[in-house]
Amino acid sequence: MSTRTLIVTGADLAPQALAVLKDFEIVYAGKTPQEDDLVALCRQHDPVAIIVRYGKVGAAVMDAAPSLRVISKHGSGTDTIDKDAARARGIEVRAAVGANAAAVAEQALALLLACAKSVVQLDARMHAGHWDKATHKSLELHGRTIGLVGLGAIGQRFARMCDAMAMKVIGFDPYAQNLPDYIRPVDLATLWRESDAISLHCPLTPENRNLVNAQTLAACKRGVVLVNTARGGLVDEAALLEAVRCGQVASAGLDSFAVEPMAAPHPFHGEPNLILSPHIGGVTGDAYVNMGVGAAKNVLAVLAEAPTVA
Incomplete structure (x- = not known):
């Protein structure tokens, strides 16, 4: 042959x-x-x-x-x-x-912490000579609720990390079975309503394109944090940008985008409450x-x- x-x-x-x-x-x-x-x-x-x-x-x-x-x-x-x-x-x-489950879950955690602790903004302020200790307050994740959309290998690994930080973990995945006790399965309406932070870990399908949109973001708590290390098509980017600018979304950490590579200029560029990485969540040695x-x-x-x- x-x-x-x-x-x-x-x-x-x-x-x-x-x-x-x-x-x-x-x-x-x-x-x-x-x-x-x-x-x-x-x-x-x-x-x-x-x-x-x-x-x-x-x-x-x-x-x-x-x-x-x-x-x-x-x-x-x-x-x-x-x-x-x-x-x-x-x-x-x-x-x-x-x-690549470990790599992507770690990237999701990095983006969540960067958003909650204002890592990027404080770093820029420090390099510019400022000392914001008297005026800045970060978000403490202990006791907060994290909502996970998708509970496959990556979602469950990330859930374990969040549980280790004493976060309350809820999740939506119609296909997930035998979930650990620290993940409470919920429907999407409950997830939007109860979550202090939301992280996406599901595949992109025709049915869930623009899953995160103006309507679902409006159903969330004001000041919610969004993390996306899955697929950019899950998020209506224009709706997210508007939600960030008006404060409905406090910050978002994004590793994937509707069009990749991201073209410059892009509406996300220069937004202080958007932390961006070039779809490298799964890119480790x-x-x-x-x-x-x-x-x-x-x-x-x-x-x-x-x-x-x-």
């Missing part, structure tokens, strides 16, 4: 992942692959598998690769893959679930290895099940 080809929609994979894929010819699409680039590569190489790091994989890409059997996400979010198109073509879609190995193992698992063509 000739060497099978695998396309990576990125410029690299961890050496540990490459070791798992030692029997494949690996073709890299680069850091910012567009659909036309991927279509051309698929026509040239007819891969049996695609590992998705950056860019989107839709029907046109799939149709350009008749031997394609599996699309494996380098991470947990599969919203950049057209799953309906894949299903119609008998192509498996897999995610490296939990591979350990997560890079874990996601790569997880994605590679998912490829092997699917191809081991798929019938071979003589």
Whole structure:
């Protein structure tokens, strides 16, 4: 059998992942692959598998690769893959679930603490020569209620961190089972109403796009803190900006955005109560290895099940 080809929609994979894929010819699409680039590569190489790091994989890409059997996400979010198109073509879609859970949960905690403790603003004031001890008061998280939307591997890890800080943890996830005792499951209406801070940990679907919008933000406590390390499409950015400016949302820590990379200038730029990071929650050395190995193992698992063509 000739060497099978695998396309990576990125410029690299961890050496540990490459070791798992030692029997494949690996073709890299680069850091910012567009659909036309991927279509051309698929026509040239007819891969049996695609590992998705950056860019989107839709029907046109799939149709350009008749031997394609599996699309494996380098991470947990599969919203950049057209799953309906894949299903119609008998192509498996897999995610490296939990591979970056620790990294993303830590980023969520960092953003929550930065918002509650005004870390960025106080740092800027100190560097400018100010000493605001007599006038500044931070938010104490002890005893406050954190509402989590999504209770998968990342959401539950973050919940454990919040519980360790003696926060009250409530959460919404219709698919979660066997939750630990410190997470109280609630419906979304209760979550908006009771939370002092809200953190998003769910995948983006057509049903929950703009889940956080003018109506849901108005239903929250005044001065709520919002953290999003999931997907930018979960938040109506214009509504959030208005809520921050009027004080309904005290501050927000955002690691994902509706359009990425964020174009400059952006309405969020210069807003003192918005703390921004460039979707790097899952970007750590350990997560890079874990996601790569997880994605590679998912490829092997699917191809081991798929019938071979003589």
